[in-house]
Amino acid sequence: MHFVFDLDGTICFKGQCVSDKIAGCLEQLTQAGHEVIFASARPIRDMLPVLPERFHNYTLIGGNGSMISQKGSVKYVESFLPEVKNALLTLLEEHQATYLIDSEWDYAYTGAVDHPILNNVDVSKLAQKLPLASLKSIVKILILTADDMEGLAAKLLPLGVVIHQHRNEQVLDISPQNIHKWNALQKLGVQPRQFIAFGNDANDIPMFKEAHHAVMIHHHAELAAYATESIPNEGENQEERIIAKIRELAETVTV
Structure with missing residues (x-):
């Protein structure tokens, strides 16, 4: 069985690396014959610092599905079409937006020097700010601030892009048309109901809809409608509860 894990707020917390406890549990999954896939809103560049190095060769889905890395190399990238990119950049200028914009590896940033998003950007100094x-x-585009953010969001919709607003960040997260985590899983040959998903935010909805079993960490009102069950992220035993659920599910499905 495929086990697909979001990162932030799901198996790692407050920008910290996946813990040794959870990492050990994930290794046991692979040793038992299951496949572990990581799927994040982060670009591949920013997934690596929160994953122990031994997981860098695993299948990584980054940028909400716009990038796929396998065996330590980026194999697939989906970028905005030129006409859509031009329209997006025009809107950013029109609304005096500040942003974090990712290419396949490098990035452009115009936000505040103390914006919390910078805590997760190129921590390992693998890329260039250009x-x-x-x-x-x-x-991928993260709009951090803008004149009339709601008005800007409304103008983005006709472009056909995928827009997420993350629960804990007042930002707009924009991906190319039809790009999401389930789209990337399909490119990897994963079939509906043939994987178990763990996630915590609205960008996990597409893969939750297609999962055999979907586990929501904490509570997200939109995501809850597609979750099979949830695990509270409160208290000292949060990681133990997640590990116990992973092991329970691994024992109930075939490899």
């Missing part, structure tokens, strides 16, 4: 015009392609 002027926007120097990015060869754009795979």
Whole structure:
């Protein structure tokens, strides 16, 4: 069985690396013959610092599905079409937006120097911060601030892009059309009802809809409608509850 794990708020917390306890549990999954896949809103570049190095060769889905890395190498990238990219950049300028914009590896950033999002950006210094015009392609946009954020969001909709607003961050997360975690899983040959998903936010909805079993960490009002069950993220035993659920599910499904 495929086990698909979101990262932030699901198996790692407050920007910290996946703990040794959870990492050991995930290794036991693979030793038992299951496949572990990590799927995050982070680009691949920013997934690596929160994953123990031994997981860097696993299948990684980054940028909400716009990137796939296997065996330590990026194999698939989906960027905005040129006409959509141009329309997006025009809107950003029109609304005086600040942003974090990712290409396949490098990025452009115009937000505040103390914005909390920077705590998760290129922590391992693997990329370059470049002027926007120097990015060869754009795979993901985080709008951090803008004049009339709601109005900007309304203008984005006709472009056909995928928009998420994360629970704990007042930002707009924009991906190319039809790009989401389930789309990436399909590219990997994963079939509906043939995987177990763990997640905590609205960007996990597409894969929750198709999962054999979907476990929500904490509570998200939109995601809850598609979750099979939930695990509270409160108290000292949070990781133990997650580990226990992983092991329970691993014993109830075939490899």
